[in-house]
Amino acid sequence: xxxxxxxxxxxxxxxxxxxxxxxxxxxxxxxxxxxxxxxxxxxxxxxxxxxxxxxxxxxxxxxxxxxxxxxxxxxxxxxxxxxxxxxxxxxxxxxxxxxxxxxxxxxxxxxxxxxxxxxxxxxxxxxxxxxxxxxxxxxxxxxxxxxxxxxxxxxxxxxxxxxxxxxxxxxxxxxxxxxxxxxxxxxxxxxxxxxxxxxxxxxxxxxxxxxxxxxxxxxxxxx
Amino acid sequence: xxxxxxxxxxxxxxxxxxxxxxxxxxxxxxxxxxxxxxxxxxxxxxxxxxxxxxxxxxxxxxxxxxxxxxxxxxxxxxxxxxxxxxxxxxxxxxxxxxxxxxxxxxxxxxxxxxxxxxxxxxxxxxxxxxxxxxxxxxxxxxxxxxxxxxxxxxxxxxxxxxxxxxxxxxxxxxxxxxxxxxxxxxxxxxxxxxxxxxxxxxxxxxxxxxxxxxxxxxxxxxxxxxxxxxxxxxxxxxxxxxxxxxxxxxxxxxxxxxxxxxxxxxxxxxxxxx
Numbered sequence: 001x002x003x004x005x006x007x008x009x010x011x012x013x014x015x016x017x018x019x020x021x022x023x024x025x026x027x028x029x030x031x032x033x034x035x036x037x038x039x040x041x042x043x044x045x046x047x048x049x050x051x052x053x054x055x056x057x058x059x060x061x062x063x064x065x066x067x068x069x070x071x072x073x074x075x076x077x078x079x080x081x082x083x084x085x086x087x088x089x090x091x092x093x094x095x096x097x098x099x100x101x102x103x104x105x106x107x108x109x110x111x112x113x114x115x116x117x118x119x120x121x122x123x124x125x126x127x128x129x130x131x132x133x134x135x136x137x138x139x140x141x142x143x144x145x146x147x148x149x150x151x152x153x154x155x156x157x158x159x160x161x162x163x164x165x166x167x168x169x170x171x172x173x174x175x176x177x178x179x180x181x182x183x184x185x186x187x188x189x190x191x192x193x194x195x196x197x198x199x200x201x202x203x204x205x206x207x208x209x210x211x212x213x214x215x216x217x218x219x220x221x222x223x
Numbered sequence: 224x225x226x227x228x229x230x231x232x233x234x235x236x237x238x239x240x241x242x243x244x245x246x247x248x249x250x251x252x253x254x255x256x257x258x259x260x261x262x263x264x265x266x267x268x269x270x271x272x273x274x275x276x277x278x279x280x281x282x283x284x285x286x287x288x289x290x291x292x293x294x295x296x297x298x299x300x301x302x303x304x305x306x307x308x309x310x311x312x313x314x315x316x317x318x319x320x321x322x323x324x325x326x327x328x329x330x331x332x333x334x335x336x337x338x339x340x341x342x343x344x345x346x347x348x349x350x351x352x353x354x355x356x357x358x359x360x361x362x363x364x365x366x367x368x369x370x371x372x373x374x375x376x377x378x379x380x381x382x383x384x385x386x387x388x389x390x391x392x393x394x395x396x397x398x399x400x401x402x403x404x405x406x407x408x409x410x411x412x413x414x415x416x417x418x419x420x421x422x423x424x425x426x427x428x429x430x431x432x433x434x435x436x437x438x439x440x441x442x443x444x445x446x447x448x449x450x451x452x453x454x455x456x457x458x459x460x461x462x463x464x465x466x467x468x469x470x471x472x473x474x475x476x477x478x479x480x481x482x483x484x485x486x487x488x489x490x491x492x493x494x495x496x497x
Contacts (some may be wrong), residue, residue: 016429018393056476121393204394205407
């Protein structure tokens with residue numbers, strides 16, 4: 001990421017609403033190519049459409065997208081839902097999941113610093129990872145470090161990490177990495193999953209409820 | 224849109240306080256079908272002693288509307304029963320803490336007792352609580368949780384006597400029934416003659432305060448305080464429609480409570496109920 005001064009911070013003057021950050025970590029390794037990546041791309045559009053139906057959520061929920069294959073790409077830095085324009089993702093390569101997790105967690109911490117510097121209040125960030133495999137092409141230490149970070153951040157309530165396994169995902173491995181139980185997606189039902197994610201983010205961004213928000217029921221997968 | 228108002232009139236021989244309290248139900252509550260969980264209660268005693276409380280029920284609690292009403296009412300009634308409020312507050316630097324804590328404790332016991340009667344957990348009656356005692360010489364406030372109490376001075380300065388108490392995240396706060404809540408209470412006293420007092424629930428924070436610093440936003444309070452000083456019979460209706468207006472609703476979807484009070488000059492004998 002560049003170290004140049006960012007004029008974008010003026011966005012906080014234009015939109016002083018409290019922010020509800022959500023990072024999507026998306027597996028774009030070769031096994032995702034074909035119908036899976038198409039369904040995921042459609043799902044992202046559904047996510048945007050669903051969030052922007054709610055005026056407050058569209059100005060409070062911030063989306064960032066990190067893809068991981070052989071390398072990790074920040075394809076979308078944090079933008080509010082109303083500013084987000086989904087781009088079409090393509091798949092190919094290995095699965096640098098551990099690096100992606102650390103990238104996502106770092107982005108969230110940096111974003112919180114930006115909020116504080118600009119006097120913006122915020123909700124607990126969410127990190128939502130979708131994969132159809134397991135870490136591949138990465139040193140074990142990187143994966144262990146990622147798992148440890150998730151565990152620490154969940155304990156400190158610094159962020160909430162959710163893992164979703166598409167058909168073919170190593171659910172045991174996901175269980176070992178994520179502190180929460182991973183969810184197995186039914187088929188390629190990304191549409192319904194993103195509608196759920198949108199509804200959950202709306203609930204969080206409207207909440208004023210200590211810290212426990214009741215999430216909508218999972219209609220799109222199983223724990 | 225549901226509107227809920229709690230206004231009472233206590234006859235006072237020479238009253239100089241003009242008060243209006245308005246709660247409106249937030250759009251998110253309408254969507255979820257939950258009742259307005261804010262409550263306010265106020266009273267004017269002899270010698271121009273104004274006592275008021277605002278409570279904001281927790282969205283997650285099943286009976287928080289009841290809890291908010293009970294907490295605000297009990298706090299005001301407890302203070303009504305306290306003798307010589309003004310002189311005790313004004314003359315002894317430490318009594319205000321005792322007096323305010325008495326009101327908070329009474330509210331907490333009332334809520335716990337009600338929970339027992341209903342056979343539910345106290346957390347189902349969770350609410351924040353802001354209490355104020357304002358006289359022509361002194362203003363004392365107590366607050367647990369978010370929302371704030373603001374005064375305007377004779378020099379037109381706006382002072383936040385309390386600020387919203389939230390954790391790292393904006394949706395975290397302390398409730399009256401939270402463990403150790405009384406210890407976290409903000410207790411403040413300000414000596415002087417206020418011209419205006421405002422209490423509001425957290426739904427208005429985004430408009431009323433420069434967040435997260437909790438500094439009162441003059442473009443919000445200046446017109447409102449002018450309005451209440453000059454207000455006539457339609458004040459309540461006007462305040463309700465202001466709180467329900469698109470420019471307010473586009474900034475918040477929470478329940479909103481705004482309690483405004485103006486201390487009029489001696490020459491203006493006034494009806495306190497507007």
